[in-house]
Amino acid sequence: MSxxxxxxxxxxxxxxxxxxxxxxxxxxxxxxxxITLGAIFAPLLTxxxxxxxxxxxxxxxxxxxxILGTDGSGRDNxxxxxxxxxxxxxxxxxxxxxxxxxxxxxxxxxxxxGGHIDNLIMRLADLILAIPFLVLALTIIALLESVTVTLFxxxxxxxxxxSLTRIVRGTFLSLREQEFVLGARAIGASDFRIIFKHFxxxxxxxxxxxxxxxxxxxxxxxxxxxxxxxxxxxxxPTWGNMISEAQNIRxxxxxxxxxxxxxxxxxxxxxxxxxxxxxxRDAFDxxxxxx
Amino acid sequence: MTTTLPQAAxxxxxxxxxxxxxxxxxxxxxxxxxxxxxxxxxxxxxSVYKGETLGIVGESGSGKSTxxxxxxxxxxxxxxxxxxxxxxxxxxxxxxxxxxxxxxQMVFQDPFxxxxxxxxxxxxxxxxxxxxTSLSKQERKHKxxxxxxxxxxxxxxxxKYPHEFSGGQRQRISIARALIIHPQFxxxxxxxxxxxxxxxxxxxxxxxxxxxxxxxxYLFIAHDLSVVKHISDRIAVMYLGRIVEIAxxxxxxDNALHPYTQGLLASIPxxxxxxxxxxxxKVRITGDLPSPVSPPSGCPFRTRCPMAHERCSVDRxxxxxxxxxxxxxxxxLYT
Numbered sequence: 001m002s003x004x005x006x007x008x009x010x011x012x013x014x015x016x017x018x019x020x021x022x023x024x025x026x027x028x029x030x031x032x033x034x035i036t037l038g039a040i041f042a043p044l045l046t047x048x049x050x051x052x053x054x055x056x057x058x059x060x061x062x063x064x065x066x067i068l069g070t071d072g073s074g075r076d077n078x079x080x081x082x083x084x085x086x087x088x089x090x091x092x093x094x095x096x097x098x099x100x101x102x103x104x105x106x107x108x109x110x111x112x113x114g115g116h117i118d119n120l121i122m123r124l125a126d127l128i129l130a131i132p133f134l135v136l137a138l139t140i141i142a143l144l145e146s147v148t149v150t151l152f153x154x155x156x157x158x159x160x161x162x163s164l165t166r167i168v169r170g171t172f173l174s175l176r177e178q179e180f181v182l183g184a185r186a187i188g189a190s191d192f193r194i195i196f197k198h199f200x201x202x203x204x205x206x207x208x209x210x211x212x213x214x215x216x217x218x219x220x221x222x223x224x225x226x227x228x229x230x231x232x233x234x235x236x237p238t239w240g241n242m243i244s245e246a247q248n249i250r251x252x253x254x255x256x257x258x259x260x261x262x263x264x265x266x267x268x269x270x271x272x273x274x275x276x277x278x279x280x281r282d283a284f285d286x287x288x289x290x291x
Numbered sequence: 292m293t294t295t296l297p298q299a300a301x302x303x304x305x306x307x308x309x310x311x312x313x314x315x316x317x318x319x320x321x322x323x324x325x326x327x328x329x330x331x332x333x334x335x336x337x338s339v340y341k342g343e344t345l346g347i348v349g350e351s352g353s354g355k356s357t358x359x360x361x362x363x364x365x366x367x368x369x370x371x372x373x374x375x376x377x378x379x380x381x382x383x384x385x386x387x388x389x390x391x392x393x394x395x396q397m398v399f400q401d402p403f404x405x406x407x408x409x410x411x412x413x414x415x416x417x418x419x420x421x422x423x424t425s426l427s428k429q430e431r432k433h434k435x436x437x438x439x440x441x442x443x444x445x446x447x448x449x450x451k452y453p454h455e456f457s458g459g460q461r462q463r464i465s466i467a468r469a470l471i472i473h474p475q476f477x478x479x480x481x482x483x484x485x486x487x488x489x490x491x492x493x494x495x496x497x498x499x500x501x502x503x504x505x506x507x508x509y510l511f512i513a514h515d516l517s518v519v520k521h522i523s524d525r526i527a528v529m530y531l532g533r534i535v536e537i538a539x540x541x542x543x544x545d546n547a548l549h550p551y552t553q554g555l556l557a558s559i560p561x562x563x564x565x566x567x568x569x570x571x572x573k574v575r576i577t578g579d580l581p582s583p584v585s586p587p588s589g590c591p592f593r594t595r596c597p598m599a600h601e602r603c604s605v606d607r608x609x610x611x612x613x614x615x616x617x618x619x620x621x622x623x624l625y626t
Contacts, residue, residue: 011454
């Protein structure tokens, strides 16, 4: 006898289905996928080297060869736009992953063990939070000889982990009081098992949501720092330093094609990621879904 | 001074608790110094014999849940010794207690909070096996299905998640989880107080059947005497972290000695017929439980006791045997 049985849905599957129902979040995913594909397949979409400047073709208007014209050093703007997306996305994503790693590990230790470990970690976090981010980041960058992408990501991660650590710690502290954790201890589960089987799955919602939203702010940070000339240096293209190039009235007035696309790129990417983040939050916590 | 302990040499004790105290420090001031203690459990001693059910009854805040957690070593006692099967376990470190957890399990009060909502029923029920044994996946599944059937769950429900079950069914999951490694001793921390009255009886009967089936020993914690009456062999009444009376069920119900126990019994609603009538003189307990941070001097119950006299505020009554039938009471009326 075979019985057709509807497979039970795990809380994760339920959250996923709620997420799929969110139109804005799906739109965000589509936009982000298009931008990501553009960045990945940049070499196929343009023949120009984003770092090669032809000094005979400075600040040219859009033409068939240079769709978005050229910049002040004769580099193709369209190629720079595509390759710049790579830097923005890579910096945003890897800085987010790095921050996630530090934030979750430290937050878990602080929230699970409490006591002196908690005090030590949280005072360190307070210390970093007490210094304005820009001042801290600029100081570190100013002390360095040259800034590479890896270094840049490290700096961002080392200065932004406290906020995520606080969230993870808070979630862990509230989970620690739950009876099922006591239950796990009662059957003799190890600390390792309790953290990974019981705490992390219950804390994953807020962690994912915050990490996503954090990625958006990291792209902004990268663009902002590049804009004021403290980010990834030329000739490596980033959206931030492309806009930075437009810091003169001539380009601003006569060459909008040089600065509107990277600006739009930042805007769309950040907006898309924020929509995805909001969608994830509503999916993981149906109670917050008030419209 | 010697204190008589409510222990008998004739029966074999599975659990022996000697002078257990659990004080929670209260911190205050700018340096977070300890400015006082909350005496959740204050000098409690008793034994649980093999195969019996000892019911522990007390109001909220009487320390009964803390006592259960201390015995299971989910908290370390401030003082005192716990012997399980003759082995001292109160001083062991968490890692060293782990082997004992095979034999001591717990069923929790809140059927919603005590199951990890991110785990399926199969994962929940098999978790003790994963932690405590090296059984293969197949063997675990087999055992899980076996115990699920025993507690009245359908094996089909293995892949479901806790949110799809009612409170009573969740409590069955908790029971299955506690029993799958065949413990000798189970602490039931108000397992039915969150359930509907109709479901309470079902779960209680299930627990009683399982006890006979698997020869379990229960420590059954509850906040009213009507629930423990069903399942207990002996009953201990706790008040403000102490045991005020401990006796076999029949002796306690027929001849409650401590005014507090009498008050608890009087508070059980009964349908009065000509036969039952109101034989017992009603003792009403009024007022609230005093703060366990600064308990009353002498007898902890004296502030609410209708029979309190001078001596009660000076001397602390010790648990002493009254009559023969292993009936102990801590009250000056009987000394």
